[in-house]
Amino acid sequence: MNDTKNELNYKDLLDRIYMSLPNKALDDSRFILPTVESMVMGKQTIWKNFSKVAKTIKRDESQIYKFIMKEISTSSSIQNGTLILNGVFNNYKLNQIFEKYLKNFVICLACKKPDTDIVTQNGVKVLKCSVCGAINPLPKL
Ligand SMILES: [Zn+2]
Known part of the structure; x- marks a missing residue:
């Protein structure tokens, strides 16, 4: 009789695991937010994956551009999918602005x-x- 009881408990436990697992897994893989990949070249900072990031989050490059320019007052241009900023900005700062x-x-x-x-x-x-x-x-904006 004890065996039957254990079996039931085991099944209950499994049900509980299956019920809690898939949702969490789905949530995590649904949308991974991109981060800024940048590098400093001389007196300029290159945001290397600018166009890619815009595409991933489904936003206009011009809108992101406008926001970044408001946050860091400098001149810049979009070239071949990268954003070239005049001035030296570290990656941490750019990611902070992007998170905002x-x-x-x-x-x-x-x-x-x-x-x-x-x-x-x-x-x-x-x-x-x-x-x-x-x-x-x-x-x-
Ligand atoms: Zn919502």
Whole structure:
């Protein structure tokens, strides 16, 4: 009789494991946020994966560009998928600025997921979340 009881407990345990595993695995692989890859060349800083990053987070390069320029007042240009900044900026600083951009223009305030789109609603641009459906206000650029 003891054997039957153990079997049931084991099955219960397995059910519990299977129920808790897949969701977490899905969440983690759904969307991996990119980071800034940069290098300093003389008096310039090259953000090497600028276009790639923009594509990954589904945002216009010009919008990210505008935000970065507001954060670091320097001149720059987009060339062959890279962003070339005049001045020396370390990678940590660039990632900090990029994270600020993500918090403002990509990550959903309600569920903290980055799976969002910028849509126009009643003439106003808002951040619409594909995961929870929340509509987030966007700061002015
Ligand atoms: Zn959401």
